[in-house]
Amino acid sequence: MLTLTIGTFAIALNHILLISALIFATLVGWRVAKRGGENPESVLFSLFLLGMLAARVSFVLMYWSDYRNDWLQVIDLRDGGFLAWPGIIVLVLAALAYGWRRPPLRKPLSAGVITGLLFWGITSLSLNLYDKGSQLPSITLRTADGQEVQLADYKGGPLVINLWATWCPPCRREMPVLERAQRQRPDVTFLFVNQAESMQSVSTYLATQGLTLDNVLFDAGGSLGQAVGSMALPTTLFYQADGRLINSHLGELSQASLARALEPFDTAPQRKPTCQASATC
Numbered sequence: 001m002l003t004l005t006i007g008t009f010a011i012a013l014n015h016i017l018l019i020s021a022l023i024f025a026t027l028v029g030w031r032v033a034k035r036g037g038e039n040p041e042s043v044l045f046s047l048f049l050l051g052m053l054a055a056r057v058s059f060v061l062m063y064w065s066d067y068r069n070d071w072l073q074v075i076d077l078r079d080g081g082f083l084a085w086p087g088i089i090v091l092v093l094a095a096l097a098y099g100w101r102r103p104p105l106r107k108p109l110s111a112g113v114i115t116g117l118l119f120w121g122i123t124s125l126s127l128n129l130y131d132k133g134s135q136l137p138s139i140t141l142r143t144a145d146g147q148e149v150q151l152a153d154y155k156g157g158p159l160v161i162n163l164w165a166t167w168c169p170p171c172r173r174e175m176p177v178l179e180r181a182q183r184q185r186p187d188v189t190f191l192f193v194n195q196a197e198s199m200q201s202v203s204t205y206l207a208t209q210g211l212t213l214d215n216v217l218f219d220a221g222g223s224l225g226q227a228v229g230s231m232a233l234p235t236t237l238f239y240q241a242d243g244r245l246i247n248s249h250l251g252e253l254s255q256a257s258l259a260r261a262l263e264p265f266d267t268a269p270q271r272k273p274t275c276q277a278s279a280t281c
Contacts, residue, residue: 012232012250017123022048025116033108040109043098047091047113055087059256066256078170079254088117136243137227141217144199149217151191151224152243158188158265159239163225165195166205170252171234177255178236179211181262188265191215195222195233238264 022044029040059081060067060074067073095113099106136159139151162178164171182190192213194202199218206213225231230250238247238261247261 013127014124017120017127020123021116021120024119025112028115029108029112032111037106037108038102038104040105040112043095043105043109044112044116047094047098050094051087051091052082053087054090055082055084058083058086059260063256063259066254066259073254073256076254078252079257080249080251081254081257081260091117131248132245134228134245136239136245137224139219139224139227141193141219141224142199143218144203144216146199154189154191155239155241155243157241159191159241159243160188160262161191161193161224161237161239163193163195163219163230163233163235163237165197165233166202167197168233172209174234174253175209175211177253177258179213180255181258182214185262185265188262189215191217193217193219193224195219195225236261238262240264 026041026044029044033039056077062083063081073079092113095109099109136152136155140148141151142148160178160181164175166172178190178192181188190213192215194216196219202216202218206216219225222231225233225235228235228237228245228248230248232250234250234252236249236253236258237245238249240246246264249257249261253261
């Protein structure tokens with residue numbers, strides 16, 4: 001499961017785990033401080049923001065070639081571009097500095113930081129292991145001319161599946177990024193699986209926007225989103241040639257975040273599935 005859905009509201013589980021780790025760290029730090037020491041609540045929140053900033057800056061520097069032509073993308077956090085380890089290192093070093101300067105803060109802050117990092121690390125690892133063990137669902141979809149195709153027919157090469165809809169603003173914003181990647185990575189098959197919209201409305205939208213997508217498929221009942229445990233749009237899934245899920249991204253993709261997600265395919269066998277569904281069929 002990739003998202004937690006309550007009515008029409010959906011939030012990514014990895015975001016929930018991150019916020020929960022901060023809350024858990026704050027509670028533990030507060031409990032330890034009651035036995036003697038300084039309440040670390042404000043410091044923990046500052047460390048959290050500092051760690052997130054370091055994680056973002058590290059990501060931007062690593063993928064600077066994808067950001068240098070659009071500076072606004074640097075501050076657009078919706079692409080989820082963060083590197084965890086630099087953020088953790090900066091957070092720990094800053095916590096040590098706080099503890100060195102404020103002795104009453106040492107035990108409560110140490111307890112909070114260690115608890116929060118352990119909670120986030122263990123739960124995130126468990127979630128990733130669970131998700132990455134998932135196989136490509138056995139779902140029947142339709143092409144632009146109404147023909148039925150099996151999703152499993154696309155196994156045999158690196159596969160990227162984008163769940164989207166024309167009414168979804170982040171879906172529309174990321175579509176040119178995916179279209180460009182589709183041209184630049186002929187070794188990867190990109191499937192654009194529209195969720196519960198008519199073929200006519202999708203064709204009209206693509207034509208008016210000047211978008212050329214090789215594989216547009218239609219999921220009238222939203223069965224693919226239900227099968228992968230994500231009711232949020234856009235959702236992008238990355239599968240190996242054997243149909244095993246290796247990564248997923250909820251929300252808008254930037255050129256940099258997509259480049260990072262495609263890196264595992266750089267050494268994959270360059271063999272594409274034989275099944276193709278053209279948007280112009």
